[in-house]
Amino acid sequence: MSRTTIADVAREAGVTKATVSHALSGNRPISEETKAKVLAAAEKLNWAPSQSARALATRRANAVAVVLARDPEVIANDSFFPAFIAGVESVLAETETALLLQVVSGRDAEERAYRTLTHGRADGALLLDLRTDDWRVPFLDDLGLPTVLVGTYDQPTGFSCVRTDDAAPVREIIAHLRAAGHERIAHVSGPLAYVHSKARAAAYVEAIGGDELLREGDFTAASGRTRTAELLALPERPTAILYSNDTMAIAGLSYARSQGLAIPQDLAISGFDDDHLSAHLSPALTSVSSDPAARGRAAARLLRADILGAQPRTEIVDCNVVHFRDSTS
Amino acid sequence: MSRTTIADVAREAGVTKATVSHALSGNRPISEETKAKVLAAAEKLNWAPSQSARALATRRANAVAVVLARDPEVIANDSFFPAFIAGVESVLAETETALLLQVVSGRDAEERAYRTLTHGRADGALLLDLRTDDWRVPFLDDLGLPTVLVGTYDQPTGFSCVRTDDAAPVREIIAHLRAAGHERIAHVSGPLAYVHSKARAAAYVEAIGGDELLREGDFTAASGRTRTAELLALPERPTAILYSNDTMAIAGLSYARSQGLAIPQDLAISGFDDDHLSAHLSPALTSVSSDPAARGRAAARLLRADILGAQPRTEIVDCNVVHFRDSTS
DNA sequence: ATGAAAGCGCTAACAA
DNA sequence: TTGTTAGCGCTTTCAT
Numbered sequence: 107m108s109r110t111t112i113a114d115v116a117r118e119a120g121v122t123k124a125t126v127s128h129a130l131s132g133n134r135p136i137s138e139e140t141k142a143k144v145l146a147a148a149e150k151l152n153w154a155p156s157q158s159a160r161a162l163a164t165r166r167a168n169a170v171a172v173v174l175a176r177d178p179e180v181i182a183n184d185s186f187f188p189a190f191i192a193g194v195e196s197v198l199a200e201t202e203t204a205l206l207l208q209v210v211s212g213r214d215a216e217e218r219a220y221r222t223l224t225h226g227r228a229d230g231a232l233l234l235d236l237r238t239d240d241w242r243v244p245f246l247d248d249l250g251l252p253t254v255l256v257g258t259y260d261q262p263t264g265f266s267c268v269r270t271d272d273a274a275p276v277r278e279i280i281a282h283l284r285a286a287g288h289e290r291i292a293h294v295s296g297p298l299a300y301v302h303s304k305a306r307a308a309a310y311v312e313a314i315g316g317d318e319l320l321r322e323g324d325f326t327a328a329s330g331r332t333r334t335a336e337l338l339a340l341p342e343r344p345t346a347i348l349y350s351n352d353t354m355a356i357a358g359l360s361y362a363r364s365q366g367l368a369i370p371q372d373l374a375i376s377g378f379d380d381d382h383l384s385a386h387l388s389p390a391l392t393s394v395s396s397d398p399a400a401r402g403r404a405a406a407r408l409l410r411a412d413i414l415g416a417q418p419r420t421e422i423v424d425c426n427v428v429h430f431r432d433s434t435s
Numbered sequence: 436m437s438r439t440t441i442a443d444v445a446r447e448a449g450v451t452k453a454t455v456s457h458a459l460s461g462n463r464p465i466s467e468e469t470k471a472k473v474l475a476a477a478e479k480l481n482w483a484p485s486q487s488a489r490a491l492a493t494r495r496a497n498a499v500a501v502v503l504a505r506d507p508e509v510i511a512n513d514s515f516f517p518a519f520i521a522g523v524e525s526v527l528a529e530t531e532t533a534l535l536l537q538v539v540s541g542r543d544a545e546e547r548a549y550r551t552l553t554h555g556r557a558d559g560a561l562l563l564d565l566r567t568d569d570w571r572v573p574f575l576d577d578l579g580l581p582t583v584l585v586g587t588y589d590q591p592t593g594f595s596c597v598r599t600d601d602a603a604p605v606r607e608i609i610a611h612l613r614a615a616g617h618e619r620i621a622h623v624s625g626p627l628a629y630v631h632s633k634a635r636a637a638a639y640v641e642a643i644g645g646d647e648l649l650r651e652g653d654f655t656a657a658s659g660r661t662r663t664a665e666l667l668a669l670p671e672r673p674t675a676i677l678y679s680n681d682t683m684a685i686a687g688l689s690y691a692r693s694q695g696l697a698i699p700q701d702l703a704i705s706g707f708d709d710d711h712l713s714a715h716l717s718p719a720l721t722s723v724s725s726d727p728a729a730r731g732r733a734a735a736r737l738l739r740a741d742i743l744g745a746q747p748r749t750e751i752v753d754c755n756v757v758h759f760r761d762s763t764s
Numbered sequence: 765a766t767g768a769a770a771g772c773g774c775t776a777a778c779a780a
Numbered sequence: 781t782t783g784t785t786a787g788c789g790c791t792t793t794c795a796t
Contacts, residue, residue: 780782
């Protein structure tokens with residue numbers, strides 16, 4: 107690898123290591139002439155600074171981490187994550203910051219992961235899949251690791267936060283369904299331990315005025331099917347179901363059809379997250395897109411600012427758009 | 436953060452830094468007694484070795500990288516990637532190796548990314564989305580960065596490789612369709628620059644004996660729709676279409692229906708990669724699952740071995756399974 | 765505007 | 781089995 111070091115470049119350019127360092131970082135005035143010499147030498151020797159040496163000297167890893175504590179199945183089900191990461195990356199790339207990804211299972215593993223990160227691996231972290239009373243929030247606060255919360259967190263924290271309004275699209279869909287004459291509207295939520303699931307469910311309950319037709323799913327197709335079956339077995343079955351993700355919605359749609367119901371005539375269905383396939387189904391699925399890449403970009407920018415010592419801020423990325431498609435009309 | 440260093444722990448335990456280091460790494464015999472003292476001191480001071488200092492001293496970053504050169508849209512479309520990463524992680528976690536993710540666009544950016552990685556950021560890389568005559572293969576060879584190729588590469592290289600047999604499932608689907616009486620079977624491929632797309636297309640051409648009904652798509656829904664429209668407009672339209680991913684298959688299915696065709700009676704359709712939604716569509720989509728997590732695990736293991744200096748090996752992970760569902764029967 | 769030298773926190777010879 | 785001593789390759793005071 108990089109067998110050539112800054113010393114080689116310094117020698118080649120006829121200057122000292124300090125000059126080479128500053129010529130590249132711009133941390134102090136350098137004459138155009140020597141700067142050119144240094145750059146030429148670096149180019150000639152094909153040299154680039156060693157990230158690990160730099161990290162040690164500056165006490166900065168130039169890397170941030172995303173720790174994912176999810177079941178493998180849920181990871182594969184998720185259309186949010188890849189696009190989110192792409193957004194994060196696009197911002198990190200500007201400052202040559204690396205993205206560390208860690209998939210862990212179990213609280214112990216997750217704690218260990220954060221501990222290791224803190225010790226010279228990463229300068230900050232992005233926290234996804236927030237839960238109510240999430241232990242990670244105080245834990246990371248304790249560690250002193252700059253962190254950005256992605257998702258609406260319901261308690262005061264000293265962390266920066268990227269929020270979206272999960273309630274608005276729920277209200278919008280319900281209003282739409284009501285206008286179309288629906289009176290028994292059900293909701294299959296995600297795990298209520300997640301703040302975003304909870305926020306959507308709460309918006310539903312408030313709009314409907316009750317939770318009689320609320321069922322808790324877990325974002326998997328299996329739960330979409332089961333909860334739908336329960337709802338359809340009710341004496342007075344719902345005429346519309348609003349799901350908290352597309353996977354459950356499609357599983358539900360599929361089940362309803364198997365029971366002889368026509369979509370949307372007998373049962374209107376809407377999803378959430380707007381999976382890339384949803385617009386192409388028959389009927390096309392009504393869903394809510396949320397521009398995960400934009401949220402990724404916002405989160406990365408906030409984290410960068412935090413690392414540089416800025417005051418924590420909450421940024422609202424309001425990019426939820428309801429796409430009304432055939433499954434609700 | 437880690438304001439406490441190995442020196443503090445050494446003092447606390449009444450030994451030297453070297454002893455502390457070895458007590459943790461096990462790199463030389465340590466008496467149980469001192470080892471216990473060291474561990475206790477480390478625990479008490481809540482100390483863990485700094486990864487950046489360690490990286491500098493050992494010339495090993497304890498990290499491997501995945502560089503993704505893809506359009507954002509294709510990333511979001513892809514059901515392979517998240518599961519693959521989860522598999523990679525499960526193996527890396529065993530050795531506390533971090534995963535660096537880099538999403539780049541453009542060859543320049545990708546070259547820069549690899550250069551930076553080589554300079555103390557990562558010990559190795561996983562190469563995805565291989566293309567025929569991929570410039571990255573000789574480039575990485577040049578850089579001397581241990582690399583594992585994920586996907587069937589068609590040229591001899593000095594790199595380890597995780598292969599799958601893309602041809603077998605194609606043959607199996609075609610045989611199945613023929614047995615059901617289909618004679619005009621079409622194929623909508625992915626970009627033929629990708630080795631896996633090409634391998635599938637080649638298997639198709641060989642089984643069919645011609646490429647009259649072969650169309651090149653790009654894995655997006657839009658291309659699935661367009662290519663399908665072309666095929667259905669043919670004087671003698673195909674009675675079955677085999678797509679190289681599920682996104683295109685579903686877009687095609689949707690289009691065919693809009694033209695009044697019944698699936699599978701008028702047109703049989705099969706996909707590839709078995710998106711998590713595919714089994715839940717109506718009709719359920721015939722597709723090929725490929726256990727991305729298993730491939731991720733294999734790739735990570737090979738890379739680890741490479742980094743430790745093992746001979747490059749090619750491992751065949753044969754996990755392609757065709758799921759025949761309603762869309763083909 | 766540049767040079768000299770002291771670390772950053774760890775590992776790894778080399779000794780004992 | 782343990783201690784001593786150099787580095788790893790960079791950044792960053794402090795001088796000049």
